[in-house]
Amino acid sequence: MADEFDLEIAQGLSQEEVSLKIKKEGYNELPSADKRSFFTIVLEVIREPMFLLLIACGTIYLFLGDLQEALMLLGFVFVIMGITFYQERKTENTLEALRDLSSPRARVIRDGKQMRIAGREVVTDDVIMLKEGDRVPADAIILSCSNLLLNESLLTGESVPVRKVQCGGVMDMHPPGGDGLPSVYSGTLVVQGHGVAQVVYTGLNTEMGRIGKRLQTLETEDTSLQKEIRTLVRDFALVGVVLCAAVVVIYGITRMDWINGFLAGITLAMAILPEEFPVVLTIFLALGAWRLSQKNILTRRSHAIQALGSTTVLCVDKTGTLTLNKMSVPMIMSGNDFFDINPDKNDDLPEKFHELIEFGILASQRDPFDPMEKSLKELGNKTLKKTEHLHEDWQLVHEYPLSQELLAMSHVWQSTKDEHYIIAAKGAPEAVADLCHMNHDELNHLDHNISLMASEGLRIIGVARAYFKKADLPGKQHDFNFKFMGLVGFEDPVRGEVPQAVEECYQAGIRVVMITGDYPGTAKNIARKIGLKEPEKVITGSELEELDDLTLQERVRDVNIFARMVPEMKLRLVEALKSNGEVVSMTGDGVNDAPALKSAQIGISMGGRGTDVARESSSLVLLEDDFSSIVSAVKMGRRIYDNLKKASAYIFAVHVPIIGMSFFPVLFQWPLVLFPVQIVFMELIIDPSCTVVFEAEPAEKNVMMRPPRNPDEALFNKGTIGMGILQGIIVFFIVLAVYIITMSRGDDLARTVSFTTLIIANLSLILTNRSWSNTIFQTMKTPNKALWWVLSGALVFLGLVIYFPPLQQLFRFYPLGLGDIILCIAAGTLSVVWFEVLKWLKGYTEIRILS
Numbered sequence: 001m002a003d004e005f006d007l008e009i010a011q012g013l014s015q016e017e018v019s020l021k022i023k024k025e026g027y028n029e030l031p032s033a034d035k036r037s038f039f040t041i042v043l044e045v046i047r048e049p050m051f052l053l054l055i056a057c058g059t060i061y062l063f064l065g066d067l068q069e070a071l072m073l074l075g076f077v078f079v080i081m082g083i084t085f086y087q088e089r090k091t092e093n094t095l096e097a098l099r100d101l102s103s104p105r106a107r108v109i110r111d112g113k114q115m116r117i118a119g120r121e122v123v124t125d126d127v128i129m130l131k132e133g134d135r136v137p138a139d140a141i142i143l144s145c146s147n148l149l150l151n152e153s154l155l156t157g158e159s160v161p162v163r164k165v166q167c168g169g170v171m172d173m174h175p176p177g178g179d180g181l182p183s184v185y186s187g188t189l190v191v192q193g194h195g196v197a198q199v200v201y202t203g204l205n206t207e208m209g210r211i212g213k214r215l216q217t218l219e220t221e222d223t224s225l226q227k228e229i230r231t232l233v234r235d236f237a238l239v240g241v242v243l244c245a246a247v248v249v250i251y252g253i254t255r256m257d258w259i260n261g262f263l264a265g266i267t268l269a270m271a272i273l274p275e276e277f278p279v280v281l282t283i284f285l286a287l288g289a290w291r292l293s294q295k296n297i298l299t300r301r302s303h304a305i306q307a308l309g310s311t312t313v314l315c316v317d318k319t320g321t322l323t324l325n326k327m328s329v330p331m332i333m334s335g336n337d338f339f340d341i342n343p344d345k346n347d348d349l350p351e352k353f354h355e356l357i358e359f360g361i362l363a364s365q366r367d368p369f370d371p372m373e374k375s376l377k378e379l380g381n382k383t384l385k386k387t388e389h390l391h392e393d394w395q396l397v398h399e400y401p402l403s404q405e406l407l408a409m410s411h412v413w414q415s416t417k418d419e420h421y422i423i424a425a426k427g428a429p430e431a432v433a434d435l436c437h438m439n440h441d442e443l444n445h446l447d448h449n450i451s452l453m454a455s456e457g458l459r460i461i462g463v464a465r466a467y468f469k470k471a472d473l474p475g476k477q478h479d480f481n482f483k484f485m486g487l488v489g490f491e492d493p494v495r496g497e498v499p500q501a502v503e504e505c506y507q508a509g510i511r512v513v514m515i516t517g518d519y520p521g522t523a524k525n526i527a528r529k530i531g532l533k534e535p536e537k538v539i540t541g542s543e544l545e546e547l548d549d550l551t552l553q554e555r556v557r558d559v560n561i562f563a564r565m566v567p568e569m570k571l572r573l574v575e576a577l578k579s580n581g582e583v584v585s586m587t588g589d590g591v592n593d594a595p596a597l598k599s600a601q602i603g604i605s606m607g608g609r610g611t612d613v614a615r616e617s618s619s620l621v622l623l624e625d626d627f628s629s630i631v632s633a634v635k636m637g638r639r640i641y642d643n644l645k646k647a648s649a650y651i652f653a654v655h656v657p658i659i660g661m662s663f664f665p666v667l668f669q670w671p672l673v674l675f676p677v678q679i680v681f682m683e684l685i686i687d688p689s690c691t692v693v694f695e696a697e698p699a700e701k702n703v704m705m706r707p708p709r710n711p712d713e714a715l716f717n718k719g720t721i722g723m724g725i726l727q728g729i730i731v732f733f734i735v736l737a738v739y740i741i742t743m744s745r746g747d748d749l750a751r752t753v754s755f756t757t758l759i760i761a762n763l764s765l766i767l768t769n770r771s772w773s774n775t776i777f778q779t780m781k782t783p784n785k786a787l788w789w790v791l792s793g794a795l796v797f798l799g800l801v802i803y804f805p806p807l808q809q810l811f812r813f814y815p816l817g818l819g820d821i822i823l824c825i826a827a828g829t830l831s832v833v834w835f836e837v838l839k840w841l842k843g844y845t846e847i848r849i850l851s
Contacts, residue, residue, distance in 0.1 A: 012109030012127040021123035028138055028186075028202035029120045030209055106137035109196075124199050131194040132369045135187060138199045139173060139206045142166045142182040145195030147401040147409060149370055152176050152188045153319050155207055156517040156566070160327075160459055160492075161191045161370060163402060173200055175566070176207060177517060192370040193401070211594055228714050243663070251666050280647050283691045288640045295632050296623040304602045304619035308637025310583045311510055311602060312708050314630070315574060317588035318516035318526060320606060321627060323492040327371040329379045330493075331458060332356055333449050334486035341379065349383035356486040358389035359465045362424030363411050366396070372461070372490050397421060400477045407431040410477045412468070421473070423466040423480050429487060432462030435477055436484040449487060457525025458489035491525075497628040498530045504631045506533070508638075509707030513577075515562045515570055515596075523563040532560055540564045544573070552576045570596040583708065587630065604630060631704075639699035641709070647694040648716060649724035650769045654686055654762055656728025657735050661754065664736065671747040673739060673754055678811060681801065682762070685794045689766050692786040697770055727769075731761045731831040738827050748814040752802060753824060756816065759798050760828025763791055768832040775836050 013021075106119045107129035114129065119137040122128065128140060130148070142148065142164050149161040156177035167182035174183040184197055186206040203209055289299035299305060319325050332339050334356045342348060349357070361380045364373035384390050393416055400410040408427025415422060425435055429450050433443060446462075453460050466480040474480065505512050512532060516523050520538045527535035539555060541564040547555060553576045562573060574596045577584050586593070586600035597603030603618035622629050661673045739754035766787070770779045801807045803815055816824070 011112045013123070013125060014111055018110065018121075018123055018126075021125075022121070025123060026203055027120045028122045030204065107131075107134075122199060122202060124202055126199040128197050128199060129194070130184070130190050130197060132190055132192055132365075134190045136184045136190065136197075138186045139201040140184050140197035140199045141173070142184060143196045143198055145193060147193035147399075148190070148195040149192040150184060150188050151191050151371070152185060153325065153517070154187050154189075155185055160372075160490075163407070164195065166195075177566075190369075192365065192368075192373070228716060243659075247663060247666050254669055280644065280651070280690050280694075284640055284644055284647075284695050287695050288636060292620070292633060292636055295629055297629055297633055298621040298623055299619070300621065301619040305633075305637050305640055307583065307602055308585065308634050309639075309641040310709050310713075311585045311634060311637070313511045313513055313577050313582045313584050314505055315513045315515055315570075315577070315584060315586040315596070315600065316627075317586075317593055318514055318518060318523065319492065320589045321587050322498050322514065322526060322530060323494055325492060327375040327459075327490045328493050329375050329488060330491050331453060331456065331489040332486060333453065333489075338449075338452070353486070354384060354387060354389050355465070356463055356488065357384060358391075359424040359485050360426055360461075360463045360488055362391070362394075362413055362422070363409065363426035363463065372459070375490060376488065391415065394422075398473055400425075402427065406434070406477065408435055408462075408477065410435075410480070412473060414470075420467040420469055423468060423482070425464040425466070425477065425480075425482060426461050426488075429460055429462035432464050432482075432484065435480070435482045436464050437482075438484065442484075446484075453487060453489045454521060456489065456491075457522045458491050459522075460487055460489050462487055494526060494529050495627055501628040501631045502530050502532065504704060505634075506531075508631075508634065508704045510634065511560070511582075513556075513560050513562070515565050515573065517565055518563060520561075520563040523561050527561050534558065534560050537561065538563055541566055541569050544569050549576065549579075553579050556580065571599055574599050585630075585634075587627075604633070635699060635704055638703045639697075642700060642703065643694045643697050645720050646697070646769045646772065647690040649720050649727070650694065650765055651686070651690050652721055652724025653727035653731065653765050653769070654682075656725055657732035657758055657761070658682060660732040661735060661739070661758065670743070671751070673751050678755060681797070681811075682758075685759070685762055685790065688786070688790050689762075693766060693784065693790055694770070696784050696786045698782060700771065700773060702773075723772075727765060727832070727835060730834065731758070731765065734827050734831045735761065738823065742820075746814065748812055749816075749820075752813040752816060753820050755811075755813070756798065756802070756821070756824040757827045759794060760824055761831045762828075763794060764829050764832040766790070768835050771839075773839065775839055 105116050106122050107114060107116050108122065109115075109127040109129070119135075122137045124138075126138075127143070128137060130136065130145075136150070144166045145164055148164040150164055151161045162177060162179045162181075164184060165180055165182055174181045176183075176185055176188075186202075186208050201207075201209075285305055288305045292299055292305065316322055328343065330341055330343075332341065332353055334353050337352065339350065339353055357376065357380050360376045364370070364376055368374045368377055380390060391413070394413045396411055397414050398412040400412075402409045406427075408425055408431035410423050410425040413422045413424065425432060429446060433446055438446065450460055463485040464482040465485055466482045468480060502512050514523060514527060514532060516526075518526075520540060523538060524535050526532075537559045538561045539559050540562075544552065544562070544565075552572070556573065556576050557580065562569075565573070570593065574584055574586055578599075578601070583602075584600040585602040585604055586596050587604040587606075588594075588597055589606035593605070597605060597618045602620065604620045604622060605618035606622055620633060658674065658679070664670070665672050735754050735758050738757045739750050742750040742753045767776045767779070770776075770782075770784070770787075801811045802813050807813075808815070
């Protein structure tokens, strides 16, 4: 055996040599991302301009003696910080739980003895022992092996294991994914056989480590909304300062009352300062992350949630994302007959195919680790369990391994009854045909059958059997008289939910691109099964390498399948799509996906099958590897963006009449309508309305039936701002008209009537902005508990400040009669009737006025 052979000739390193190498080269590990402390997370939260503005506003009000407003704003700061910190800490803890609890182990030869050590203690030139089920601890060259197969999908995206051979004296590493090569790589999995290897690279110098280095050079982009909020906050602050100063000067000059002028200026500043915008954005994203967590989607970067809604291209890694990364047997062939296997039935395998499966299992390991052998055994257990074709009591006598000269292996069995040895062989169809000494016509017929199965995107093996008298076994497989039994086709099955999810993506105007390390034929077959558009157009890795950047940007516009890709190519492909103005969401689970995940605007990794490197490079993690949840995440992103737009329009709308009723009385030398206490009352309605109420609104019915929004379209665009300001102007003129009409009846009465009208109009704005396509009567059917709490709370408090004497005096109000109340309700609701009529006339389609 390979292990015994190498033990005789290999002494391995001495402990002294190992110690020197660890001091010089370091441990065999990749530096993991530092876990962020409490203070680090808090600092990241509060250093955003939006939080700095909140703190500044609260501090200013505190110095001005407005304790209530100051405490409210500063309270918001701590609440939002608490929510964000909880979400960040939950993310860190979940990622920590996804990592292996202990370092992987490795078997090495040191001082001529085998020993098991922590993987991190492996050094260059160590002699390591590999067997079925082991993770390779470092990049190494095979010195000797037997039937050694490795799954390198971690690095290549190719789910089918590759065969490894011993080196011919040349100690050079080869690229991952090659069949019949002596190189093995850190993190890959031994699925069959055993071997001895010598370590060439450890830690950051391994193939996995080099990918980690590339990740350090990539920067995660800020989303357009983050940039937009910063600009809006800055502009609002500048406008507020200018108008506040203007009011103070105008009031002081026209009335020679600088104290009340200063009070009027502060009132206007309170009306203008946009503290709602940062609160709205943060709460929407924090609650959006929480809602996604209920669907087993972990949010690592909350700003990616709203960016999902503008995704135009979804780049999908095939292995483990579109497929199960688990082999199955969908088709077999015996003689001239093909048979399609129904995975849901256990007893429909015709007798003619029983021996084919029987000898396929006999040619495999008794307790297989290789995915293809496992699928064969599972098929046998389902279809042959009530037959005589399963042989748990047979004894394995000898094994003929795969070799470079013959890509087939044979197992020699001894039954409890038969006087002969039974030999089962499997391998590449051409190799098995060679064992069976097929003639020219038989080979042509076999080639035809192989082509038919290969056209279905299947991996194919041949199976043969032989009998031999109990005597000394021959040295080569060729010395047996084999009979060809047939062909077995394998595939990595498509996840059941994928075709529907792909269709929903197309309905939502999202282009789906498949990137895989697999062969073009297999990729095309998968593309047809999942309903991918243009399944015949493929660009391979070798073709992509020959394209310059400009040509690649042009080619990627209409090609949806990219086969035989390696990590650098995936990253280049994502960059080409981004250069075309696409908003790219990239899904993946392997180390090879990490650079592309980080480069894409939205990286989505798999939590179950995914690697640590992929998860730490992504924005979202699918904890259950459910592809359909990507569609849920996109829908959530669109819903959040829609509700952000509604909330933003409402904020603009409600601030216009407040600003107007603070500025116009100063300009025309009328009695002041609004004082800081009235503004505080308004904020108690506005803040929960634009956050909790609008955030809780369900998605519009057509949210996944419309194309993605233009990535260049700003949230605060002409349509959003224009609609909000137009609503606010109409409310302002109605409130102003009510104030002018009642002014002759006394300052306190006019103030009370106009303020009550403003509150009713405010509540009406909330109701009408719940949907820009459905009327208030239609949206009333949609449950929203927060809405009713806000409406009822506002009306109760309004009644208290009008009719409860202590509050009445504080607000400088006057008790209203029934006629005044009817006037306030009529005027307040009239302010939004035009918008409801417009929605009705538009036929319940989304309104895009002034856009």
